[in-house]
Amino acid sequence: MMLEKVQSIFDLANTKPASRPSSRKEEAYSRILEIVLHGEMEQNTCLNEQKLAERFGMSRAPVREALQMLCSERILENIPRMGYRVVPISVKETIDAINVRLLLEIESARLACRNRSNVALARLDELIAQEKRIETDEESIHSWITQGDVVHQSIAELSGNIVLVRMIVSLIDLMRRASIQLILEGKDKPLSIHYHMRILRAVRVGNEKEAEELLRKDIIIIKDMITQG
Incomplete structure (x- = not known):
């Protein structure tokens, strides 16, 4: 049971994939993750796909894919009609x-x-x-x-x-x-x-x-x- 608990926490914490091919999606992923880890977002605020695309100087498609990836890793969550919010850590x-x-x-x-x-x-x-x-x-x-x-x-x-x-x-x-x-x-x-x-x-x-x-x-x-x- 203890080993399962350790593995579960390790899987949750391991938010940075070991090997990812270089692409616009991966660039967007890294930059959004930095925004989260650097504490640039105020509490209860949301990330906007369009604004991120403009900030990064790229189209919305790779930004959307990166946001979806971060949601699948439980770092962000999609709030309908609002944007993407950092998942609070309990x-x-x-x-x-x-x-x-x-x-x-x-x-x-x-x-x-x-x-x-x-x-x-x-x-x-x-x-x-x-x-x-x-x-x-x-x-x-x-x-x-x-x-x-x-x-x-x-x-x-x-x-x-x-x-x-x-x-x-x-x-x-x-x-x-x-x-x-x-x-x-x-x-x-x-x-x-x-x-x-x-x-x-x-x-x-x-x-x-x-x-x-x-x-x-x-x-x-x-x-x-x-x-x-």
């Missing part, structure tokens, strides 16, 4: 994703402590420095969320487990949408930068226990924001 769905992500990222932290390299750690140092700069930019909500996600992905990549990385990245995409939704609802940005820096130091010295615990606390921040309403 509290339960978000908490389920967080619980699975905790299991996967704690394992990735443990492996990262064993498989670290100077090159990889230098990259993480660079990412942390970038995130610290972004944290002071109140207008850059998308940059703040994306940078934190990249740090988590980089820690996962240090694990050396390709399948683990793929699953974590998929869940990160889902959680990015949830984080944007929370911020649009007026929640404060969690101060995850402090945990990221400490995680990096723990991985650098190979302290598995500390790295695991810090990752747990970092991820649980979002869960607390949700459950505390």
Whole structure:
């Protein structure tokens, strides 16, 4: 049952197909997905097919196909006579994703402590420095969320487990949408930068226990924001 639950959440989170031929439809798909993930849409607003086509400089046909594709993947839903709306992420769905992500990222932290390299750690140092700069930019909500996600992905990549990385990245995409939704609802940005820096130091010295615990606390921040309403 647990494996089925994990697979179900993974399938839902994996919104980016592994391999798609290059075409106008795929270009429209990628650009619309970026609009969603970047939090460019205000709550309860709809995407308009004609306006998207004009914005992208293409005909309506590939835009319509891309919108239908995103609907089939449960990212958007078609509201008759209004347009396409982002499917809200439920509290339960978000908490389920967080619980699975905790299991996967704690394992990735443990492996990262064993498989670290100077090159990889230098990259993480660079990412942390970038995130610290972004944290002071109140207008850059998308940059703040994306940078934190990249740090988590980089820690996962240090694990050396390709399948683990793929699953974590998929869940990160889902959680990015949830984080944007929370911020649009007026929640404060969690101060995850402090945990990221400490995680990096723990991985650098190979302290598995500390790295695991810090990752747990970092991820649980979002869960607390949700459950505390």
